[in-house]
Amino acid sequence: MKALVVRKEGDEKPVAAVEDISEDMLPEAEVTVAVDYSTVNYKDGLCIGPGGGLVRKYPHIPGIDFAGTVEASSDERYKPGDKVVLTGWRVGEAHWGGYSQKANVRADWLVPLPEGLDTRQAMAVGTAGLTAMLAVMALEDQGMEKNHGPVLVTGAAGGVGSVATAILANLGYEVAAVTGRPEQADYLKSLGASRIVAREELTDVTRRPLESEEWAGCVDAVAGAMLGRVLKQMKYGTSVAAIGLAGGAAIEGALITPFILRGVNLLGIDSVMQPYENRLRAWHRIASDLPMDKLEAMVQPATLADLPALGKDILKGQVKGRVVVDVNA
Template identity: 50%
Template sequence: MKAIVLEQVEGQTQATIKQADLPAAAAGEVLVDVAWSSLNYKDALAITGKGKIIRNFPMVPGIDFAGVVKHSNDARYTAGQEVVLTGWGVGENHWGGLAEQAQVKSDWLVPLPAGMSSRSAMIIGTAGLTAMLCVMALEDAGITPESGEVVVTGASGGVGSTAVALLHALGYKVAAVTGRESTHDYLLKLGASRIMPRSEFAETRPLEKQIWAGVIDTVGGNVLAKVLAQTNYSGCVAACGLAGGFDLPTTVMPFILRNVRLQGVDSVNAPFARRTAAWARLANDLPESFYQTATTEIALEDAPKVAADFLNNAIQGRTLVKIR
């Protein structure tokens, strides 16, 4: 199969497009002909070697993919069935989706939702699934469109873009936080009602004026501390990222004085039932306009070059990778 293969040479990660052979299938594994994958921030770190993502070489990156089952050792999946995979360490410690084939544990797969193509599934990808899980976390906390305004931080990225589109489609009033003025028109097209510069979130006090009924935060650090201090009484903050740092310079004040809920959201190890529910919601709730507005399509051969753009903050929306 053709694949991006990461190897370490003299301490440096090298990404090469080459032919590679998958190992023999083990019990319970499924062989998938990959049609589409995507580039995520974690993929960019792995391909460029800028992050400690890959521990064992050689490795095929790609934390998500969609395609068709070629052979299955599990009765739940049959040849010709369309499937999607996100998470589970695929593309990190198990060969991933930036290849013509992938061989994975059947428990990691999800049947492609009815009415969704494999191409659309990878426009959504890991980022979109994470965004949907964040929206569901706000809903579980009782945050409705009538509760008030919801803010999305890191809004021009993959998770943020999908979250803005989803929230708008569900009737929420959405504020978008971004560090790039060039993305303002893009975010307004996705459904943001107003844009706020990230610079306004650099400093915070233990408590500030109550503004947000809900928050989807992809940034962490000072930005997360700021939105916590601004969240309404009984509001909810769904935190899923650390692009701005993994520290949290806050106090207990929002939690014990305003009853604020900080809900962590993880898509890597999300259980099957939660995943399938999220994918079904994405198939129904994500507007068709999102797929055109938020997508840049590239070929597999272009992925190593484009990966560097992620680290230079030059990517907006979703980067779709055509495998076949």
Template identity: 50%
Template sequence: MFNGILIEKDDQGYRAAVKDIDESVLPEGDVTINVSHSTINYKDALAITGKGPVVRRFPMVPGIDLVGTVEHSESDKFKVGDQVLLNGFGVGETHCGGLAQKARLKSEWLIPLPKGFSPRQAMAIGTAGYTAMLCVIALEKNGITPDKGEILVTGANGGVGSFSIAILAKLGYNVVASTGRVEQAEYLKKLGASDVIDRKALSEPGRPLAKERWAGAIDSAGSHTLANVCASMQYGGAVAACGLAQGMDLPASVAPFILRGVTLAGIDSVMRPIADRIEAWERLADILDPEVFEDISTDIGLSEVISTAEALMAGTVRGRVVVDING
């Protein structure tokens, strides 16, 4: 038995609780891990609260991120005692995840804990920081350099937004943060934003083409926000789209793409090839300063996970939440 969050669905309804979990619940895998830290992402909050169809198999341990130590391995890639990291691959959705003391996973989903990061720091970054880095790499590959102009980051107070600002600012970009919590402007400017705008300027239906402003953008909102971001890009600009906090729809026009040559780069972090993951994590290790983790993240234990998931869905959580599994 081990302690963790378990989501169940039956005749009594949908529920999540902290409880002792029998090891028989764990699915097949060639590596068993003693989990030390995990996180709460937006997808985890959807799963825990039942407000989104995230979980595809029951019972389920949520948690799309984890870091821990190998307890048992049938793989030649990892040995007992190795520290490993996981982001995505359907973990917490179709395969039991990281919000428990133990996980059994496929070795091809794992990478070694990156040098320079403690387990806690790696989870302060988590899928949010890793996704932010993938977005920045996409902008770079599309020729968006710091001298091109302002870079917009939507959902700036969230995990992806917070790390996007910190990474871009460290690389010398002029970052403008869009948020529904403008009272958090000081926090966003401390991360590196040069300006903060209210998300209302982007979240309502807009025109097919707007005044050119942004050289690049990282969007985690989708819907009208993403449509308006594309409409206000400079000629040859690029947008990295990685989320749907406002909605899955995209009520946009082809005008920005065929009249201004705008690139819309879709960013998937869940099934990303291992080589891309390693590149992103190595870049993060090179770029991020240790103090960023203190500004962006807070720490909780397993007993606080469910209430924190509710708060995240209510939009009252800033930055990243690190879960000390044994805390």
């Protein structure tokens, strides 16, 4: 079978290449999945790239998520022919991942694919889309409603931001999408954004501890200085779902504002080790609440052979929307 294998010899830099490998090389696990599609996420770029980053043991097969068909299973929950999706659990980092025509994984890591989604659509959503839905669910669980005002999405042109924008708009929220690339305005509006906010508007330094209340909720994929600025603009009693650290891990601001004076909630969203019930609920919400026509507009198709170059591009911030990798092409 074919797989993208990353190898590293001694002190040399890791090298990624498509190889023919034996199924016997796969790690032992309860379920064998014939993989249809995987995706390209930021962590995949780190695994593929010459820096190595997340990988501790070589050879390695990246791909932090995949969707496919169960081929064999020793767990009674899954039968041959079942359609499944896998995200998280350090697959593609500590365990061989989705850039292979077959994968062996633990049954606990899988989720049955909901009706209404095929395997390609599932990977058009992927880990980024699952994270976006978990963020929306967390905001709604904290009381966010459509009549409370605009919801901000930072890093809106990226994988998580694109799906969050489409989900929120489809649910009827007014979405303000933040991007540092003006040429992405039409793309974001096609996903349902009603307002485009330039990145510079939220990264200018200001000494004011609080600003005018503007946002009824926020899905933040950037953090850093931008998150510090956004927190000052949140309406009373609202929440920010923080899902990424592209802008850095430090937040500028005082504890008393806005957390005490405005009662703002900062919610951390991690899709890696979500309980089964949360993952299943999120995938069913995706099947019902994410418009598939808008999902298709986000998709950039790719093959295993494209991955070395795409791994570099995503680290440079040059990938728009969702890259869906057909591992059998």
